[in-house]
Amino acid sequence: MARTKLLRDAVVILGAGTQGRRLAYMWSSTGKPVHLVDRQEKQLSEGIDYVQQLRASPSAISKNWGNITTSSPDRLNSALQQAWLAIECVPENINLKRTVISELDAIAPEQTIIASNSSSYVISEIIEPLTLKNPARVLSAHCYWPPETPAIEIMGHDQTDPSIIELMLNQSQKHGFSPYHVKSTSIGYIYNRIWAAIKRETLLALHEGVATPKEIDAIFKDVLKTPRGPCELMDVVGLDVVLDIENHYADSRKGLPIEPRQYLDNMIKEGKLGFKNRRGFYEYPS
Incomplete structure:
Protein backbone atom coordinates (compact mmCIF):
# COMPACT_ATOMS: atom_id res chain seq x y z
CA MET A 1 0.00 0.00 0.00
CA ALA A 2 2.56 2.57 -1.11
CA ARG A 3 1.60 6.18 -0.40
CA THR A 4 3.03 9.36 -1.85
CA LYS A 5 0.29 11.78 -0.79
CA LEU A 6 -2.97 11.85 1.08
CA LEU A 7 -5.92 11.12 -1.17
CA ARG A 8 -8.38 12.59 1.35
CA ASP A 9 -8.01 15.30 3.99
CA ALA A 10 -10.46 14.51 6.80
CA VAL A 11 -10.00 12.60 10.05
CA VAL A 12 -12.84 10.61 11.62
CA ILE A 13 -12.82 10.13 15.41
CA LEU A 14 -15.19 7.61 16.97
CA GLY A 15 -15.94 8.62 20.54
CA ALA A 16 -16.35 12.17 21.87
CA GLY A 17 -15.17 11.48 25.42
CA THR A 18 -12.10 12.94 27.10
CA GLN A 19 -9.60 11.64 24.56
CA GLY A 20 -11.83 11.94 21.50
CA ARG A 21 -12.46 15.66 21.97
CA ARG A 22 -8.78 16.34 22.65
CA LEU A 23 -7.85 14.46 19.48
CA ALA A 24 -10.43 16.47 17.53
CA TYR A 25 -8.58 19.59 18.69
CA MET A 26 -5.19 18.24 17.61
CA TRP A 27 -6.22 16.78 14.23
CA SER A 28 -8.06 19.99 13.25
CA SER A 29 -5.01 22.17 13.93
CA THR A 30 -3.83 22.41 10.29
CA GLY A 31 -7.13 23.61 8.88
CA LYS A 32 -8.33 20.16 7.79
CA PRO A 33 -11.81 18.84 8.66
CA VAL A 34 -12.57 16.45 11.50
CA HIS A 35 -15.69 14.32 11.94
CA LEU A 36 -16.48 13.57 15.59
CA VAL A 37 -18.84 10.61 15.93
CA ASP A 38 -20.70 9.52 19.07
CA ARG A 39 -24.05 7.97 19.99
CA GLN A 40 -24.69 10.56 22.71
CA GLU A 41 -25.64 14.06 21.61
CA LYS A 42 -24.57 15.38 25.02
CA GLN A 43 -21.07 14.02 24.51
CA LEU A 44 -20.86 15.68 21.10
CA SER A 45 -22.03 19.10 22.30
CA GLU A 46 -19.76 19.01 25.35
CA GLY A 47 -16.92 17.88 23.13
CA ILE A 48 -17.31 20.86 20.80
CA ASP A 49 -17.51 23.24 23.77
CA TYR A 50 -14.30 21.78 25.15
CA VAL A 51 -12.49 22.11 21.82
CA GLN A 52 -13.53 25.75 21.65
CA GLN A 53 -12.08 26.31 25.13
CA LEU A 54 -8.77 24.82 24.03
CA ARG A 55 -8.73 26.90 20.87
CA ALA A 56 -9.37 30.07 22.88
CA SER A 57 -6.46 29.36 25.23
CA PRO A 58 -3.35 31.56 24.98
CA SER A 59 -1.36 28.35 24.49
CA ALA A 60 -3.46 27.17 21.51
CA ILE A 61 -1.25 25.34 19.01
CA SER A 62 -2.75 26.89 15.87
CA LYS A 63 -4.60 29.84 14.35
CA ASN A 64 -5.79 27.91 11.32
CA TRP A 65 -8.49 25.56 12.57
CA GLY A 66 -10.37 22.99 10.55
CA ASN A 67 -14.10 22.55 10.86
CA ILE A 68 -15.35 19.87 13.27
CA THR A 69 -18.56 18.16 12.19
CA THR A 70 -20.45 16.10 14.75
CA SER A 71 -22.62 13.16 13.84
CA SER A 72 -24.19 9.95 15.13
CA PRO A 73 -22.90 6.53 13.98
CA ASP A 74 -25.63 6.23 11.33
CA ARG A 75 -23.70 8.84 9.30
CA LEU A 76 -20.33 7.14 9.76
CA ASN A 77 -20.24 5.70 6.24
CA SER A 78 -20.59 9.14 4.69
CA ALA A 79 -17.91 10.65 6.93
CA LEU A 80 -15.43 7.87 6.11
CA GLN A 81 -15.62 8.55 2.37
CA GLN A 82 -13.71 11.80 3.02
CA ALA A 83 -11.20 10.42 5.54
CA TRP A 84 -7.55 9.44 5.27
CA LEU A 85 -7.60 8.37 8.95
CA ALA A 86 -10.21 6.87 11.29
CA ILE A 87 -9.43 6.63 15.01
CA GLU A 88 -11.41 4.64 17.56
CA CYS A 89 -11.62 6.29 20.99
CA VAL A 90 -14.37 4.14 22.46
CA PRO A 91 -14.23 2.90 26.09
CA GLU A 92 -11.46 0.49 27.08
CA ASN A 93 -13.44 -2.68 26.37
CA ILE A 94 -11.69 -5.06 24.00
CA ASN A 95 -14.89 -6.56 22.56
CA LEU A 96 -16.28 -3.11 21.83
CA LYS A 97 -13.01 -2.12 20.17
CA ARG A 98 -13.08 -5.26 18.05
CA THR A 99 -16.62 -4.46 16.92
CA VAL A 100 -15.62 -0.92 15.96
CA ILE A 101 -12.43 -1.97 14.13
CA SER A 102 -14.39 -4.62 12.20
CA GLU A 103 -17.01 -2.10 11.16
CA LEU A 104 -14.39 0.44 10.07
CA ASP A 105 -12.54 -2.18 8.04
CA ALA A 106 -15.77 -3.21 6.34
CA ILE A 107 -16.95 0.25 5.26
CA ALA A 108 -13.90 2.55 5.10
CA PRO A 109 -12.34 3.22 1.68
CA GLU A 110 -9.28 1.12 0.84
CA GLN A 111 -6.81 3.98 1.48
CA THR A 112 -8.20 4.98 4.90
CA ILE A 113 -5.88 4.17 7.81
CA ILE A 114 -7.60 2.63 10.84
CA ALA A 115 -6.08 3.39 14.24
CA SER A 116 -6.85 2.38 17.81
CA ASN A 117 -6.18 4.82 20.65
CA SER A 118 -6.33 2.04 23.24
CA SER A 119 -4.04 2.56 26.23
CA SER A 120 -3.90 -1.03 27.44
CA TYR A 121 -4.60 -3.25 24.41
CA VAL A 122 -2.12 -3.46 21.55
CA ILE A 123 -3.52 -3.66 18.05
CA SER A 124 -2.35 -7.26 17.51
CA GLU A 125 -4.47 -8.57 20.38
CA ILE A 126 -7.47 -6.45 19.35
CA ILE A 127 -7.52 -7.83 15.81
CA GLU A 128 -6.30 -11.37 16.60
CA PRO A 129 -9.73 -13.08 16.30
CA LEU A 130 -10.97 -10.81 13.49
CA THR A 131 -11.09 -11.51 9.78
CA LEU A 132 -10.22 -8.17 8.21
CA LYS A 133 -10.22 -7.46 4.50
CA ASN A 134 -7.25 -5.11 4.83
CA PRO A 135 -5.20 -5.65 8.04
CA ALA A 136 -2.20 -3.85 6.49
CA ARG A 137 -3.77 -0.45 7.19
CA VAL A 138 -4.54 -1.09 10.88
CA LEU A 139 -2.32 0.14 13.75
CA SER A 140 -2.21 1.62 17.24
CA ALA A 141 -1.93 5.39 17.68
CA HIS A 142 -1.98 5.94 21.41
CA CYS A 143 -1.62 9.42 22.87
CA TYR A 144 -1.67 10.70 26.41
CA TRP A 145 -3.21 14.04 27.35
CA PRO A 146 -2.91 16.37 24.36
CA PRO A 147 -2.20 19.19 23.92
CA GLU A 148 -0.47 19.46 27.32
CA THR A 149 1.26 16.13 26.75
CA PRO A 150 1.59 15.78 22.97
CA ALA A 151 3.38 12.40 22.91
CA ILE A 152 1.79 9.87 20.55
CA GLU A 153 3.02 6.29 20.15
CA ILE A 154 2.61 4.61 16.76
CA MET A 155 2.74 0.82 16.82
CA GLY A 156 1.83 -1.62 14.07
CA HIS A 157 1.50 -5.40 13.98
CA ASP A 158 3.19 -8.02 11.84
CA GLN A 159 1.07 -7.15 8.78
CA THR A 160 1.02 -3.36 9.02
CA ASP A 161 2.33 -1.64 5.89
CA PRO A 162 5.58 0.19 6.87
CA SER A 163 4.62 3.16 4.67
CA ILE A 164 1.56 3.72 6.86
CA ILE A 165 3.77 3.91 9.95
CA GLU A 166 5.93 6.53 8.22
CA LEU A 167 2.89 8.51 7.10
CA MET A 168 1.39 8.50 10.61
CA LEU A 169 4.66 9.68 12.16
CA ASN A 170 4.95 12.53 9.67
CA GLN A 171 1.32 13.63 9.89
CA SER A 172 1.30 13.44 13.67
CA GLN A 173 4.24 15.80 13.85
CA LYS A 174 2.57 18.25 11.45
CA HIS A 175 -0.48 18.31 13.72
CA GLY A 176 1.42 19.20 16.89
CA PHE A 177 2.11 15.74 18.31
CA SER A 178 5.49 14.40 19.41
CA PRO A 179 5.49 11.02 17.64
CA TYR A 180 7.35 7.92 18.79
CA HIS A 181 7.60 4.66 16.84
CA VAL A 182 7.12 1.54 18.96
CA LYS A 183 9.16 -0.85 16.84
CA SER A 184 7.83 -4.15 18.18
CA THR A 185 4.64 -5.25 19.92
CA SER A 186 4.75 -3.97 23.49
CA ILE A 187 1.91 -4.09 26.00
CA GLY A 188 2.04 -0.63 27.55
CA TYR A 189 3.82 0.81 24.51
CA ILE A 190 6.94 2.70 25.66
CA TYR A 191 5.97 5.10 28.42
CA ASN A 192 3.14 3.11 30.06
CA ARG A 193 5.38 0.06 30.24
Missing part, protein backbone atom coordinates in the same frame (compact mmCIF):
# COMPACT_ATOMS: atom_id res chain seq x y z
CA ILE A 194 7.89 2.04 32.34
CA TRP A 195 5.13 3.84 34.25
CA ALA A 196 3.56 0.45 35.12
CA ALA A 197 6.69 -0.53 37.02
CA ILE A 198 6.59 2.75 38.98
CA LYS A 199 2.91 2.27 39.85
CA ARG A 200 3.46 -1.33 40.88
CA GLU A 201 6.39 -0.55 43.18
CA THR A 202 4.50 2.41 44.67
CA LEU A 203 1.54 0.19 45.52
CA LEU A 204 3.82 -2.52 46.88
CA ALA A 205 5.59 0.02 49.10
CA LEU A 206 2.21 1.22 50.41
CA HIS A 207 1.10 -2.37 51.03
CA GLU A 208 4.28 -3.04 53.03
CA GLY A 209 3.86 0.16 55.06
CA VAL A 210 7.14 1.62 53.82
CA ALA A 211 5.70 5.15 53.56
CA THR A 212 2.45 7.08 53.17
CA PRO A 213 1.13 8.31 49.79
CA LYS A 214 2.12 11.86 50.74
CA GLU A 215 5.66 10.81 51.61
CA ILE A 216 6.07 8.74 48.43
CA ASP A 217 4.84 11.61 46.26
CA ALA A 218 7.05 14.10 48.08
CA ILE A 219 10.29 12.17 47.61
CA PHE A 220 9.41 11.30 44.01
CA LYS A 221 8.94 15.00 43.19
CA ASP A 222 11.98 16.00 45.20
CA VAL A 223 14.30 13.66 43.30
CA LEU A 224 12.82 13.82 39.77
CA LYS A 225 11.48 17.41 39.92
CA THR A 226 8.10 16.34 38.51
CA PRO A 227 4.92 18.32 39.25
CA ARG A 228 3.05 15.22 40.53
CA GLY A 229 3.96 12.03 42.31
CA PRO A 230 2.75 8.51 41.43
CA CYS A 231 -0.16 8.49 43.90
CA GLU A 232 -1.38 11.85 42.63
CA LEU A 233 -1.13 10.62 39.04
CA MET A 234 -3.04 7.42 39.81
CA ASP A 235 -5.80 9.53 41.36
CA VAL A 236 -6.02 11.54 38.13
CA VAL A 237 -6.22 8.40 35.97
CA GLY A 238 -8.82 6.77 38.25
CA LEU A 239 -8.03 3.89 40.57
CA ASP A 240 -10.57 1.60 38.89
CA VAL A 241 -8.85 2.23 35.53
CA VAL A 242 -5.43 1.62 37.09
CA LEU A 243 -6.67 -1.71 38.45
CA ASP A 244 -8.08 -2.74 35.06
CA ILE A 245 -4.72 -2.02 33.45
CA GLU A 246 -2.83 -3.89 36.17
CA ASN A 247 -5.12 -6.89 35.73
CA HIS A 248 -4.38 -6.84 32.00
CA TYR A 249 -0.63 -6.79 32.65
CA ALA A 250 -1.03 -9.69 35.09
CA ASP A 251 -2.94 -11.71 32.49
CA SER A 252 -0.18 -11.07 29.93
CA ARG A 253 2.92 -11.43 32.10
CA LYS A 254 3.40 -14.20 34.59
CA GLY A 255 4.98 -13.62 37.97
CA LEU A 256 3.75 -10.10 38.74
CA PRO A 257 3.05 -9.60 42.47
CA ILE A 258 -0.62 -9.71 43.46
CA GLU A 259 -0.32 -7.31 46.41
CA PRO A 260 -0.50 -4.07 44.35
CA ARG A 261 -3.79 -5.23 42.79
CA GLN A 262 -5.16 -6.26 46.16
CA TYR A 263 -4.26 -2.86 47.59
CA LEU A 264 -6.13 -1.10 44.77
CA ASP A 265 -9.08 -3.46 45.05
CA ASN A 266 -9.45 -2.66 48.76
CA MET A 267 -9.37 1.07 48.05
CA ILE A 268 -12.06 0.72 45.39
CA LYS A 269 -14.26 -1.32 47.76
CA GLU A 270 -13.99 1.61 50.17
CA GLY A 271 -15.38 3.88 47.45
CA LYS A 272 -12.05 5.49 46.60
CA LEU A 273 -11.79 6.01 42.84
CA GLY A 274 -9.51 9.02 42.75
CA PHE A 275 -10.15 12.51 41.49
CA LYS A 276 -13.30 11.46 39.61
CA ASN A 277 -15.26 11.03 42.87
CA ARG A 278 -13.00 13.27 45.02
CA ARG A 279 -11.72 10.34 47.12
CA GLY A 280 -8.57 8.38 46.39
CA PHE A 281 -5.13 8.53 47.92
CA TYR A 282 -6.15 12.09 48.73
CA GLU A 283 -9.41 13.92 49.47
CA TYR A 284 -10.36 16.58 46.89
CA PRO A 285 -12.75 19.51 47.44
CA SER A 286 -15.88 19.42 45.32
Whole structure:
Protein backbone atom coordinates (compact mmCIF):
# COMPACT_ATOMS: atom_id res chain seq x y z
CA MET A 1 0.00 0.00 0.00
CA ALA A 2 2.56 2.57 -1.11
CA ARG A 3 1.60 6.18 -0.40
CA THR A 4 3.03 9.36 -1.85
CA LYS A 5 0.29 11.78 -0.79
CA LEU A 6 -2.97 11.85 1.08
CA LEU A 7 -5.92 11.12 -1.17
CA ARG A 8 -8.38 12.59 1.35
CA ASP A 9 -8.01 15.30 3.99
CA ALA A 10 -10.46 14.51 6.80
CA VAL A 11 -10.00 12.60 10.05
CA VAL A 12 -12.84 10.61 11.62
CA ILE A 13 -12.82 10.13 15.41
CA LEU A 14 -15.19 7.61 16.97
CA GLY A 15 -15.94 8.62 20.54
CA ALA A 16 -16.35 12.17 21.87
CA GLY A 17 -15.17 11.48 25.42
CA THR A 18 -12.10 12.94 27.10
CA GLN A 19 -9.60 11.64 24.56
CA GLY A 20 -11.83 11.94 21.50
CA ARG A 21 -12.46 15.66 21.97
CA ARG A 22 -8.78 16.34 22.65
CA LEU A 23 -7.85 14.46 19.48
CA ALA A 24 -10.43 16.47 17.53
CA TYR A 25 -8.58 19.59 18.69
CA MET A 26 -5.19 18.24 17.61
CA TRP A 27 -6.22 16.78 14.23
CA SER A 28 -8.06 19.99 13.25
CA SER A 29 -5.01 22.17 13.93
CA THR A 30 -3.83 22.41 10.29
CA GLY A 31 -7.13 23.61 8.88
CA LYS A 32 -8.33 20.16 7.79
CA PRO A 33 -11.81 18.84 8.66
CA VAL A 34 -12.57 16.45 11.50
CA HIS A 35 -15.69 14.32 11.94
CA LEU A 36 -16.48 13.57 15.59
CA VAL A 37 -18.84 10.61 15.93
CA ASP A 38 -20.70 9.52 19.07
CA ARG A 39 -24.05 7.97 19.99
CA GLN A 40 -24.69 10.56 22.71
CA GLU A 41 -25.64 14.06 21.61
CA LYS A 42 -24.57 15.38 25.02
CA GLN A 43 -21.07 14.02 24.51
CA LEU A 44 -20.86 15.68 21.10
CA SER A 45 -22.03 19.10 22.30
CA GLU A 46 -19.76 19.01 25.35
CA GLY A 47 -16.92 17.88 23.13
CA ILE A 48 -17.31 20.86 20.80
CA ASP A 49 -17.51 23.24 23.77
CA TYR A 50 -14.30 21.78 25.15
CA VAL A 51 -12.49 22.11 21.82
CA GLN A 52 -13.53 25.75 21.65
CA GLN A 53 -12.08 26.31 25.13
CA LEU A 54 -8.77 24.82 24.03
CA ARG A 55 -8.73 26.90 20.87
CA ALA A 56 -9.37 30.07 22.88
CA SER A 57 -6.46 29.36 25.23
CA PRO A 58 -3.35 31.56 24.98
CA SER A 59 -1.36 28.35 24.49
CA ALA A 60 -3.46 27.17 21.51
CA ILE A 61 -1.25 25.34 19.01
CA SER A 62 -2.75 26.89 15.87
CA LYS A 63 -4.60 29.84 14.35
CA ASN A 64 -5.79 27.91 11.32
CA TRP A 65 -8.49 25.56 12.57
CA GLY A 66 -10.37 22.99 10.55
CA ASN A 67 -14.10 22.55 10.86
CA ILE A 68 -15.35 19.87 13.27
CA THR A 69 -18.56 18.16 12.19
CA THR A 70 -20.45 16.10 14.75
CA SER A 71 -22.62 13.16 13.84
CA SER A 72 -24.19 9.95 15.13
CA PRO A 73 -22.90 6.53 13.98
CA ASP A 74 -25.63 6.23 11.33
CA ARG A 75 -23.70 8.84 9.30
CA LEU A 76 -20.33 7.14 9.76
CA ASN A 77 -20.24 5.70 6.24
CA SER A 78 -20.59 9.14 4.69
CA ALA A 79 -17.91 10.65 6.93
CA LEU A 80 -15.43 7.87 6.11
CA GLN A 81 -15.62 8.55 2.37
CA GLN A 82 -13.71 11.80 3.02
CA ALA A 83 -11.20 10.42 5.54
CA TRP A 84 -7.55 9.44 5.27
CA LEU A 85 -7.60 8.37 8.95
CA ALA A 86 -10.21 6.87 11.29
CA ILE A 87 -9.43 6.63 15.01
CA GLU A 88 -11.41 4.64 17.56
CA CYS A 89 -11.62 6.29 20.99
CA VAL A 90 -14.37 4.14 22.46
CA PRO A 91 -14.23 2.90 26.09
CA GLU A 92 -11.46 0.49 27.08
CA ASN A 93 -13.44 -2.68 26.37
CA ILE A 94 -11.69 -5.06 24.00
CA ASN A 95 -14.89 -6.56 22.56
CA LEU A 96 -16.28 -3.11 21.83
CA LYS A 97 -13.01 -2.12 20.17
CA ARG A 98 -13.08 -5.26 18.05
CA THR A 99 -16.62 -4.46 16.92
CA VAL A 100 -15.62 -0.92 15.96
CA ILE A 101 -12.43 -1.97 14.13
CA SER A 102 -14.39 -4.62 12.20
CA GLU A 103 -17.01 -2.10 11.16
CA LEU A 104 -14.39 0.44 10.07
CA ASP A 105 -12.54 -2.18 8.04
CA ALA A 106 -15.77 -3.21 6.34
CA ILE A 107 -16.95 0.25 5.26
CA ALA A 108 -13.90 2.55 5.10
CA PRO A 109 -12.34 3.22 1.68
CA GLU A 110 -9.28 1.12 0.84
CA GLN A 111 -6.81 3.98 1.48
CA THR A 112 -8.20 4.98 4.90
CA ILE A 113 -5.88 4.17 7.81
CA ILE A 114 -7.60 2.63 10.84
CA ALA A 115 -6.08 3.39 14.24
CA SER A 116 -6.85 2.38 17.81
CA ASN A 117 -6.18 4.82 20.65
CA SER A 118 -6.33 2.04 23.24
CA SER A 119 -4.04 2.56 26.23
CA SER A 120 -3.90 -1.03 27.44
CA TYR A 121 -4.60 -3.25 24.41
CA VAL A 122 -2.12 -3.46 21.55
CA ILE A 123 -3.52 -3.66 18.05
CA SER A 124 -2.35 -7.26 17.51
CA GLU A 125 -4.47 -8.57 20.38
CA ILE A 126 -7.47 -6.45 19.35
CA ILE A 127 -7.52 -7.83 15.81
CA GLU A 128 -6.30 -11.37 16.60
CA PRO A 129 -9.73 -13.08 16.30
CA LEU A 130 -10.97 -10.81 13.49
CA THR A 131 -11.09 -11.51 9.78
CA LEU A 132 -10.22 -8.17 8.21
CA LYS A 133 -10.22 -7.46 4.50
CA ASN A 134 -7.25 -5.11 4.83
CA PRO A 135 -5.20 -5.65 8.04
CA ALA A 136 -2.20 -3.85 6.49
CA ARG A 137 -3.77 -0.45 7.19
CA VAL A 138 -4.54 -1.09 10.88
CA LEU A 139 -2.32 0.14 13.75
CA SER A 140 -2.21 1.62 17.24
CA ALA A 141 -1.93 5.39 17.68
CA HIS A 142 -1.98 5.94 21.41
CA CYS A 143 -1.62 9.42 22.87
CA TYR A 144 -1.67 10.70 26.41
CA TRP A 145 -3.21 14.04 27.35
CA PRO A 146 -2.91 16.37 24.36
CA PRO A 147 -2.20 19.19 23.92
CA GLU A 148 -0.47 19.46 27.32
CA THR A 149 1.26 16.13 26.75
CA PRO A 150 1.59 15.78 22.97
CA ALA A 151 3.38 12.40 22.91
CA ILE A 152 1.79 9.87 20.55
CA GLU A 153 3.02 6.29 20.15
CA ILE A 154 2.61 4.61 16.76
CA MET A 155 2.74 0.82 16.82
CA GLY A 156 1.83 -1.62 14.07
CA HIS A 157 1.50 -5.40 13.98
CA ASP A 158 3.19 -8.02 11.84
CA GLN A 159 1.07 -7.15 8.78
CA THR A 160 1.02 -3.36 9.02
CA ASP A 161 2.33 -1.64 5.89
CA PRO A 162 5.58 0.19 6.87
CA SER A 163 4.62 3.16 4.67
CA ILE A 164 1.56 3.72 6.86
CA ILE A 165 3.77 3.91 9.95
CA GLU A 166 5.93 6.53 8.22
CA LEU A 167 2.89 8.51 7.10
CA MET A 168 1.39 8.50 10.61
CA LEU A 169 4.66 9.68 12.16
CA ASN A 170 4.95 12.53 9.67
CA GLN A 171 1.32 13.63 9.89
CA SER A 172 1.30 13.44 13.67
CA GLN A 173 4.24 15.80 13.85
CA LYS A 174 2.57 18.25 11.45
CA HIS A 175 -0.48 18.31 13.72
CA GLY A 176 1.42 19.20 16.89
CA PHE A 177 2.11 15.74 18.31
CA SER A 178 5.49 14.40 19.41
CA PRO A 179 5.49 11.02 17.64
CA TYR A 180 7.35 7.92 18.79
CA HIS A 181 7.60 4.66 16.84
CA VAL A 182 7.12 1.54 18.96
CA LYS A 183 9.16 -0.85 16.84
CA SER A 184 7.83 -4.15 18.18
CA THR A 185 4.64 -5.25 19.92
CA SER A 186 4.75 -3.97 23.49
CA ILE A 187 1.91 -4.09 26.00
CA GLY A 188 2.04 -0.63 27.55
CA TYR A 189 3.82 0.81 24.51
CA ILE A 190 6.94 2.70 25.66
CA TYR A 191 5.97 5.10 28.42
CA ASN A 192 3.14 3.11 30.06
CA ARG A 193 5.38 0.06 30.24
CA ILE A 194 7.89 2.04 32.34
CA TRP A 195 5.13 3.84 34.25
CA ALA A 196 3.56 0.45 35.12
CA ALA A 197 6.69 -0.53 37.02
CA ILE A 198 6.59 2.75 38.98
CA LYS A 199 2.91 2.27 39.85
CA ARG A 200 3.46 -1.33 40.88
CA GLU A 201 6.39 -0.55 43.18
CA THR A 202 4.50 2.41 44.67
CA LEU A 203 1.54 0.19 45.52
CA LEU A 204 3.82 -2.52 46.88
CA ALA A 205 5.59 0.02 49.10
CA LEU A 206 2.21 1.22 50.41
CA HIS A 207 1.10 -2.37 51.03
CA GLU A 208 4.28 -3.04 53.03
CA GLY A 209 3.86 0.16 55.06
CA VAL A 210 7.14 1.62 53.82
CA ALA A 211 5.70 5.15 53.56
CA THR A 212 2.45 7.08 53.17
CA PRO A 213 1.13 8.31 49.79
CA LYS A 214 2.12 11.86 50.74
CA GLU A 215 5.66 10.81 51.61
CA ILE A 216 6.07 8.74 48.43
CA ASP A 217 4.84 11.61 46.26
CA ALA A 218 7.05 14.10 48.08
CA ILE A 219 10.29 12.17 47.61
CA PHE A 220 9.41 11.30 44.01
CA LYS A 221 8.94 15.00 43.19
CA ASP A 222 11.98 16.00 45.20
CA VAL A 223 14.30 13.66 43.30
CA LEU A 224 12.82 13.82 39.77
CA LYS A 225 11.48 17.41 39.92
CA THR A 226 8.10 16.34 38.51
CA PRO A 227 4.92 18.32 39.25
CA ARG A 228 3.05 15.22 40.53
CA GLY A 229 3.96 12.03 42.31
CA PRO A 230 2.75 8.51 41.43
CA CYS A 231 -0.16 8.49 43.90
CA GLU A 232 -1.38 11.85 42.63
CA LEU A 233 -1.13 10.62 39.04
CA MET A 234 -3.04 7.42 39.81
CA ASP A 235 -5.80 9.53 41.36
CA VAL A 236 -6.02 11.54 38.13
CA VAL A 237 -6.22 8.40 35.97
CA GLY A 238 -8.82 6.77 38.25
CA LEU A 239 -8.03 3.89 40.57
CA ASP A 240 -10.57 1.60 38.89
CA VAL A 241 -8.85 2.23 35.53
CA VAL A 242 -5.43 1.62 37.09
CA LEU A 243 -6.67 -1.71 38.45
CA ASP A 244 -8.08 -2.74 35.06
CA ILE A 245 -4.72 -2.02 33.45
CA GLU A 246 -2.83 -3.89 36.17
CA ASN A 247 -5.12 -6.89 35.73
CA HIS A 248 -4.38 -6.84 32.00
CA TYR A 249 -0.63 -6.79 32.65
CA ALA A 250 -1.03 -9.69 35.09
CA ASP A 251 -2.94 -11.71 32.49
CA SER A 252 -0.18 -11.07 29.93
CA ARG A 253 2.92 -11.43 32.10
CA LYS A 254 3.40 -14.20 34.59
CA GLY A 255 4.98 -13.62 37.97
CA LEU A 256 3.75 -10.10 38.74
CA PRO A 257 3.05 -9.60 42.47
CA ILE A 258 -0.62 -9.71 43.46
CA GLU A 259 -0.32 -7.31 46.41
CA PRO A 260 -0.50 -4.07 44.35
CA ARG A 261 -3.79 -5.23 42.79
CA GLN A 262 -5.16 -6.26 46.16
CA TYR A 263 -4.26 -2.86 47.59
CA LEU A 264 -6.13 -1.10 44.77
CA ASP A 265 -9.08 -3.46 45.05
CA ASN A 266 -9.45 -2.66 48.76
CA MET A 267 -9.37 1.07 48.05
CA ILE A 268 -12.06 0.72 45.39
CA LYS A 269 -14.26 -1.32 47.76
CA GLU A 270 -13.99 1.61 50.17
CA GLY A 271 -15.38 3.88 47.45
CA LYS A 272 -12.05 5.49 46.60
CA LEU A 273 -11.79 6.01 42.84
CA GLY A 274 -9.51 9.02 42.75
CA PHE A 275 -10.15 12.51 41.49
CA LYS A 276 -13.30 11.46 39.61
CA ASN A 277 -15.26 11.03 42.87
CA ARG A 278 -13.00 13.27 45.02
CA ARG A 279 -11.72 10.34 47.12
CA GLY A 280 -8.57 8.38 46.39
CA PHE A 281 -5.13 8.53 47.92
CA TYR A 282 -6.15 12.09 48.73
CA GLU A 283 -9.41 13.92 49.47
CA TYR A 284 -10.36 16.58 46.89
CA PRO A 285 -12.75 19.51 47.44
CA SER A 286 -15.88 19.42 45.32
